[in-house]
Amino acid sequence: MKTASFTVHADVRQSARWKQAAEGEGFPSVGAWLAGAADAYLKARARAGMPIPLAWRRGRFLVELQGGELVEVNGQLSPPFGSFCGTADGPSSYSGRHRHTLVYVPSRRILATVRTYAQCKALGAELARLWVRGDGSEPSGNPAPVLSYPS
Secondary structure (H helix, E strand, C coil), X not given: CCCCCCCXXXXXHHHHHHHHHHHHCCCCCXXXXXXXXXXXXXXXXXXXXXXXXXXXXXXXXXXXCXXXXXEEEEEEEECCEEEXXXXXXXXXXCCCCCCEEEEECCCXXXXXXXXXXXXXXHHHHHHHXXXXXXXCXXXXXXXXXXXXXXX
């Protein structure tokens, strides 16, 4: 299992409370307790219907187009999602009033084509909420888009 490390800053009072809570709940360390607390927070947020916030950044990723062609596109990334300006037919060089496509990057599968980048971000957040909550499953290997914007 791959792990990641984080540095958390706390004042003296927080540190004492966290140590007490970790010991009281039987965690081997404050870090293990914080990891469980963060996961519980995200699950509670999902149960409350609040989308999981995703941090988007510019990047390049591979996408499988409608004809099965694999291309690398410029766009926005917030793993496991990517978004690019264009459709299942291919990327567009104009990011104005055209279509934007949400991709599940690990499988390079197109999930949806919508009107705006904001809609891509919102759909990604909603899918992340459902997957954390356990109501949805990750996309299967089916190359057909999950959603299509009507022409």
